[in-house]
Amino acid sequence: MSLEMAKRSVLSVISVLWSGLSCVSALITLICALLIIGKVSIPLTVLLVAVSLPSAILNQTYTKKLYQWNLTHIKEERQMNYLSFIMTDKSYAQELRLFNIGDFLKEKFKAIWGPYFAKKKKLTKKRVFLVTLLSVLPQLCILGILAVLSLRIINGNNTVGDYSLYSGLLAQFLSSLMAALTSIINIYDQKLRIHSFEEFEAIPNAVANTGTEKLNEITSIEFNDVSFRYPGTEKEVLQHISFSVKKHEKVCLVGLNGAGKSTLIKLLLRFYDAESGNIRINGADVKNYEITSLRKAFSCLFQLSPNYAFTLRENITISDIFKNADENDVLEALYNSSASDILDQMADGLDSYLSRAYEENGTELSGGQHQKIALARTFFRNSSVLILDEPSASLDPESEYKVFCSLEKLSRGKTAIFTSHRLSNTIIADKIIVIENGTVIEQGTHDELMEKASRYATFFTYQADRYIRKK
Ligand SMILES: Nc1ncnc2c1ncn2[C@@H]1O[C@H](COP(=O)(O)OP(=O)(O)OP(=O)(O)O)[C@@H](O)[C@H]1O
Structure with a gap:
């Protein structure tokens, strides 16, 4: 209001x-x-x-x-x-x-x-x-x-x-x-x-920007006993969450719909502050960092990332408008998100409009193509931590495969946190964290979790079963 x-x-x-x-x-x-x-x-x-x-x-x-x-x-x-x-x-x-x-x-x-x-x-x-x-x-x-x-x-x-x-x-x-x-x-x-x-x-901002420290490279992330409820709501959506992410580690958050995965990402980026517990980056509370420099350290693909009624080039470069980038950086981002074919179809190349809302000659993209462009935007930002919330939800099998190959390659010198309901993609993760009803119920590598009667193993078997041809 x-x-x-x-x-x-x-x-x-x-x-x-x-x-x-x-x-x-x-x-x-x-x-x-x-x-x-x-x-x-x-x-x-x-x-x-x-x-x-x-x-x-x-x-x-x-x-x-x-x-x-x-x-x-x-x-x-x-x-x-x-x-x-x-x-x-x-x-x-x-x-x-x-x-x-x-x-x-x-x-x-x-x-x-x-x-x-x-x-x-x-x-x-x-x-x-x-x-x-x-x-x-x-x-x-x-x-x-x-x-x-x-x-x-x-x-x-x-x-x-x-x-x-x-x-x-x-x-x-x-x-x-x-x-x-x-x-x-x-x-x-x-x-x-x-x-x-x-x-x-x-009205005071729900998240106070009182931190003064500048954050450059992220070497560690820790969630310590974090609990959270959205402002004005009763339900505690995260309860006593603790886990850590080391430098260059690839972590996959797994859980049912509404488990709290995206909420964890929002807390890390300080869209909200934890109600209790704390989140530490490089050993210091996230609140110590100046918010712009904190967010600058992350490249993030949100679950429902919209595209902009701008040109294809602007749709990519908008994630880092201050970067002194040349055309090759944009092309590379498109390649890594398996979106080069979209560019090939555009009459005006990178200067084509991605919407017909304001430009008669603009191009309307499919849902999956939209997601690829949003992903290219995330890759273009090139921060030290990559966060991808359901990066392949709308992608075709070939694109999904290519995107996860890119992710594996791109995240080599980076820390990556991603969520995916398609558990075949968790194979590339060094650590899988399973969230249920706002709490971490188990964590480990794919092999570790598959060896015991874990919730993860149950989820994985559900999906694997569908691919195994029964006699
Ligand atoms: N802005 C909000 N205000 C109030 N409640 C919210 C808000 N956003 C999410 N929630 C609630 O928080 C809980 C966790 O949501 P979250 O989006 O983190 O789940 P998720 O694990 O990412 O789910 P999914 O796999 O479906 O993306 C849900 O119960 C949801 O209804």
């Missing part, structure tokens, strides 16, 4: 500046008009100013009310935005058609939109009624001033030419008044949003 409020607030700063300028210009016109109109009748002119104020005050009061109302209805707005997104985004298009859920989603949208709109309409209607009522008062004053002017023309104190001058000025006064009021209301409205942004900025 706070993030949503903050996003809206960023544009407010620009809006306040524009409204401030418009307001100053409207006020100058308004004051000049008033000074001349005052010559007709000072009391009526003062009255004109006085009756214009309640409308401004009322508008301001309602602006605040409406803003606060909006804040309490952000959830509904987000739900409606989400439903609009589902109904228009390409990734949902197939299921939407297959399941024929267009009407279902529309009804869901209407169920939120109906009460939301009804409540907002009620609030806005009251505002419009009162503002319209109050705006009649300046009109009445203007009529009075024009009546006085007419009398003065009849008495010969003013000419008919003066009438057109003053009626023009009064019209000018009204339009400048409206412009000034609109600008003032907008400034007030935007200031409320900026205030929300300031409140958002004041």
Whole structure:
């Protein structure tokens, strides 16, 4: 919610500046008009100013009310935005058609939109009624001033030419008044949003970047009795986890869905901090390291790594934009992720766009091709520790084989941590750590774990069985 409020607030700063300028210009016109109109009748002119104020005050009061109302209805707005997104985004298009859920989603949208709109309409209607009522008062004053002017023309104190001058000025006064009021209301409205942004900025970061040490090469990683639950949740997803990873060791994390493997990676990269226990790198607590330098030491492929609607080259180099890389580095990363064939199909080579969202000539990739590009991006980063969370989930058998061969080759001078549900890939690991329900239940080499009646051996046999042709 706070993030949503903050996003809206960023544009407010620009809006306040524009409204401030418009307001100053409207006020100058308004004051000049008033000074001349005052010559007709000072009391009526003062009255004109006085009756214009309640409308401004009322508008301001309602602006605040409406803003606060909006804040309490952000959830509904987000739900409606989400439903609009589902109904228009390409990734949902197939299921939407297959399941024929267009009407279902529309009804869901209407169920939120109906009460939301009804409540907002009620609030806005009251505002419009009162503002319209109050705006009649300046009109009445203007009529009075024009009546006085007419009398003065009849008495010969003013000419008919003066009438057109003053009626023009009064019209000018009204339009400048409206412009000034609109600008003032907008400034007030935007200031409320900026205030929300300031409140958002004041929220302390869940992960404090108080460490000062620079991390260069990683020589050891240790998890010591680490427990963790996601903020705002009850369930402890990691419980008393302990294991270590030595320099140049290849470690595979194995476990059922939801066991906690990806969460371990998130803690290592300090997206979250452990609730108890500690994680040590090169013997020092991860919190001692400056966060950017800590993360710089890892090349990581996340489980659901998205690609970017940028060029193929940018999709690779984005993982290390400060690297002074040449084209060969990009080609090598593509080769190692078994993605060279993707480049061969691209009309504009590395400068081809990987999406048709903004470029008509862009190329839409398959799921597996997307994963290869994400993997190439990870290899391009070339940090001392490689982390791959399910690197081959969408790959064809040949690509998977090649990728794990590359991984074996690339990780020779590196430390590597990877997760894989396809246990044939764990063969390349020096150590396998089996996680179950957030705890380490066993660890060892493939052979060690296969020799005893381990959970790993059971998993491995499940998969191996499928490949053995039964007579
Ligand atoms: N952002 C989050 N907020 C709350 N709970 C979460 C969050 N992310 C994951 N979890 C929960 O933490 C637990 C561990 O999830 P995690 O993604 O680490 O599992 P995993 O072992 O990587 O699973 P998989 O093999 O399916 O990728 C799960 O119960 C999941 O529901």
